[in-house]
Amino acid sequence: MPKNSMQAYLFCVNCEKETQHEIEYRNDQIDKITCQTCHIQVKLNQEFVNAHYKEEFVARVLSKPSRMTREMEADLSGFLKSLPQRVISKPYRVYKEYSHRSKD
Numbered sequence: 001m002p003k004n005s006m007q008a009y010l011f012c013v014n015c016e017k018e019t020q021h022e023i024e025y026r027n028d029q030i031d032k033i034t035c036q037t038c039h040i041q042v043k044l045n046q047e048f049v050n051a052h053y054k055e056e057f058v059a060r061v062l063s064k065p066s067r068m069t070r071e072m073e074a075d076l077s078g079f080l081k082s083l084p085q086r087v088i089s090k091p092y093r094v095y096k097e098y099s100h101r102s103k104d
């Protein structure tokens with residue numbers, strides 16, 4: 001099974017700069033986005049997305065593309081910056097769990 005993820009250079013709200021991110025897709029829509037520098041993880045709440053974003057925005061920005069373009073990275077960065085903190089899942093806990101696991 002092919003890995004359902006893509007690499008992109010996006011703005012990280014935790015690093016406060018553009019970093020390499022891994023975008024994971026489920027049902028051809030973004031499921032979560034992980035910063036490869038600080039490992040903050042943005043898990044997208046589909047209810048939140050459906051309630052706050054227009055369909056064409058979701059189709060354009062959150063659907064799995066055949067390839068990642070600079071325009072898409074810019075759109076995604078803007079989207080990440082627009083997200084309220086509460087939909088971003090606890091960065092430091094995730095980071096701790098991550099470093100814990102890699103020690104095993």
Ligand SMILES: [Zn+2]
Binds near residue numbers: 012019037
């Ligand atoms: Zn980061």
